[in-house]
Amino acid sequence: MRPIEIHPNVFLVDIGHFGEPGLGGAYILLAEEVALVDAGTSLAKDRVLGGLRELGIRKDQVKWIFLTHIHLDHAGGAGALVSELPNATVVVHPRGLKHLVDPSKLVASTKSAVGERFRFYGEAVPIPEERLHPATDGETFTLGSLQLQAIDSPGHAPHHLCFFAPEGGWLFTGDAVGLYIKGRLLPTTVPPSFDLGASLATLSRLESLAPKLLLFTHFGPGEPGLIQEYRKLLLSWVERVRRYKDLPEEEAVARIIAELEEEDWPVGPGVSGDWAMSVRGVLQYLHREEASG
């Protein structure tokens, strides 16, 4: 399947996350040096390699795999890809690096968070340390005529980076600005480390870059005004969950999902598991907040 063209230099491979189109992707950046932004799960490897092939890119031309964060739907496939792409270096937040060298903890925590839906994530292959590059905030990578800047962007996770291409004003948002599924912005506030304060500070930082186009991993391009919209959505989402914070977790999840259904939010099979996780992530954040007084 040919990747979706967003710009002559930017393509999007649909990784078919959760077995559905339009839910998860990996970007291909075409410049003198070819790069991926996010890698998808290990189950997506053939789709990503197929996308490169469709664009006429040889495996040895891929120099970079930029990971927005280490969650398996973004980074799980990186290990499988580096063994196929001999010249690729994986760029990751310094706080995430050790979990790619030894992904056993990452895989175990995903299994416990997603339960039977782990079948959609796939295992992660360890990445040799010499193939990894920890990116500092503001570090700029030159891919020939294109530059890409790493932006520390905690909130969704403490090991989150966005990548900004100043030339085109493209901002690869990872999960920092939520999910943008079929024209609708949705919160992603998953355990164990969602942090509202950090998220809001990140959104302000991203706005200060004055991006012209947001590129969501989930899924595709969106207008820069979505950053402001996400700020409002996050605040109302956390307030919604706060009302149920003293209930047992599963009861809070069930009540909130019923509310969302009533209000016509998309709660179909592909995204319903994400809602449950996003409720749990906020509950954990609220309980941490409470414990710290």
Ligand SMILES: [Zn+2]
């Ligand atoms: Zn994600």
